Amino acid sequence: MKITAAFDPITRIEGHLKIDVEIDHAGGVQQVVGVKSMGGLFRGFEKILIGRSPRDAQHITQRICGVCPIAHGVASVRAQDDAFSTVIPENARIIRNLINGANFVESHILHFFLLAALDFVEGPAMPPWQADWKADRRFSKAVNDIIVGHYVLALEKRRKADQMTALFGGNIFGLFLHRSRTRQSAFLRRIRSRRRRLIKTSRSRTRYGRIENRPAARRRRYLRARQVLLVRGQRRPESGVRGDGSGRPGQQRP
Amino acid sequence: MRITRRSFLKYCTASAAALGLNPVMLQQLEAALASDGAPTVIWLHGSGCQGDSVSFLNLFLDAPAVGHVDTKDVLLNNINLAYHTVVMASAGDTAVTMALQGKRKGGYVLVCEGGVATAFGGKACRVMTIGGVEKTYQEMVLELGANALAVLSVGACASFGGIPRSIYPLPPLLPSEPSGPTGILSVEEALAAGGVTGPVIINIPGCPAHPDWVAWVVVQLILVLAGQATLPELDAYKRPTALYGGNVHENCPRNPNYHPTVKATTFGEDGKCLEDLGCRGPGAYADCPFRGWNKGPIPQLEDLSVDPANYTRANWCVDSNGLCFGCVEHDFPGGDFYA
Ligand code: SF4
Ligand code: SF4
Secondary structure: OOEEEEEOOOOOOOOOEEEEEEEEEEOOEEEEEEEEEEEOEOOOHHHHHOOOOHHHHHHHHHHHOOOOHHHHHHHHHHHHHHHHOOOOOHHHHHHHHHHHHHHHHHHHHHHHHHHHHHHOOOOOOOOOOOOOOOOOOOOOHHHHHHHHHHHHHHHHHHHHHHHHHHHHHOOOOHHHHOOOOOOOHHHHHHHHHHHHHHHHHHOOOHHHHHHHOOHHHHHHHHHHHHHHHHHOOOOOHHHOOOOOOOOOOOOOOO | OOOOOHHHHHHHHHOHHHHOOOHHHHHHHHHHHHOOOOOEEEEEEOEOOOHHHHHHOOOEEEEOOOEEEEHHHHHHHOOEEEEEOOOOOOOHHHHHHHHHHHHHHOOEEEEEEOEEEOHHHHOOEEEEEEOOEEEEHHHHHHHHHHHOOEEEEEOHHHHHOHHHHOEOOOOOOOOOOEOOOOOEEOHHHHHHHOOOOOOEEEEEOOOOOOHHHHHHHHHHHHHHHOOOOOOOOEOOOOOEHHHHOOEHHHHOOOOHHHOOOOEOOOOOOOOOEOHHHOOOHHHOEOOHHHHOOOOOOOOOHHHHHOOHHHOOOOOOOHHHOOOOOOOOOOOOOOOOOOO
């Protein structure tokens, strides 16, 4: 006899997921014969970005995922580097990597403990930590308890990783990065002075920064960046950047 | 790992100033919690990034008098968190059952994170399957919102539509034409459109919402439910004025005595006002300059210029030489961020 079942929602992920499973007899053995997974959320980030200044992308794309925002921000900022033909200074690269690394640590801790671990260990006996299945409980009680202890510790450690993200990331990716930071002042002192030094010396936004002061140049750069989108066919034709009404891609205003 | 309801009280006691509680209110809170006043919370995720949940995990306090209290204490004991897809252990039908049980029992608080997608019959955001029928976020907000005591819209998306809606008021788009393709409504609008008028709606905007803001509203609600307080005062956008009353620019350390410091012309210039680069502080109403985005002692304003060596204050957007994007405002994200 064929059985179909839907698991919806799949919890402890970022996003909305549904799994449809089909179980049937094949060759005399009952087995899973079909599985479909379905993402349940569409927001249309590509559409949201159309028409905006390219530099907004690094902030908008971070809202794709609240667990791993920086990865999206970094991807977007690299795309901008390509579009603007920017060669970033060494220190800017280091800062970006530090921010990305901090979030990498944060989201890995979050994923391993908060999201994944409860499939294998028994959480505290209260909602929302009560699991309703015991499919893969291969740990002994003692080991289980240790892992639960680590789960609680992980809440604290991931926050510290988040603090590092905020310290370095505040002024490059901005908004999403203001999470907590550690109270250990010696650490803070070291990090803060280092960050200030790096930012002062790197001028990681030099190219953008200097142009900020020159409206004509800013407009040119802005149009050029829009042109890139236009050539890729991502802009709405009626919004023609060239102002001559033709809206055809690939032609640059002299 | 034994955690009691007391830790929530400890959290509230130690952060009483930040949460705006006076000793009388604390006593009342104690009474409310002792009488098992912890409300059931059903936390739904819609068109958003769940960053508010992640931000909420940063709720933190470490005060000498009470020791160390943080998210786990608050979460583990005091709110009966019946449904929250990011942290709950169960999935599928059992998870759904918990939400429905909470609904049947009544007297719950619905927390909505994420805007309400209405395009494609709401199918742009579907959240669960009940009895073989897929339910969209829109349907669940209406269904659960109808009987809720209060609906908290946490984050910019739930409060005003936020980035999934993206009202982009600059040419070439028409004014207020949203560039998000999924017809996002705020939770408030969705409830009104669905004819649900019963529950109290409180918006807690921010991208993400500050954990303190969420905790503050939860504390107020516990007090209200226990009949110990009246609902917090709300502004025109249904934001609690206690949290969203002050202007960011007026309270910004780079605007001492209402005279902004030298304007920065490029990023990375410490201490200079970022207005020319696109700072939206003048139009943003929130307590970020005081509260900051971390737990830590809240200093007096004059302390803000001190050497970073003694810098105990929490970090926040402008302080990290980043712009304030006005993430608590109804028109966030609005037009281009950078001037
Ligand atoms: S940095 Fe922004 S909030 Fe601060 S004084 Fe300047 S404009 Fe106002
Ligand atoms: S400073 Fe501005 S952008 Fe930052 S959290 Fe506050 S309102 Fe939002």
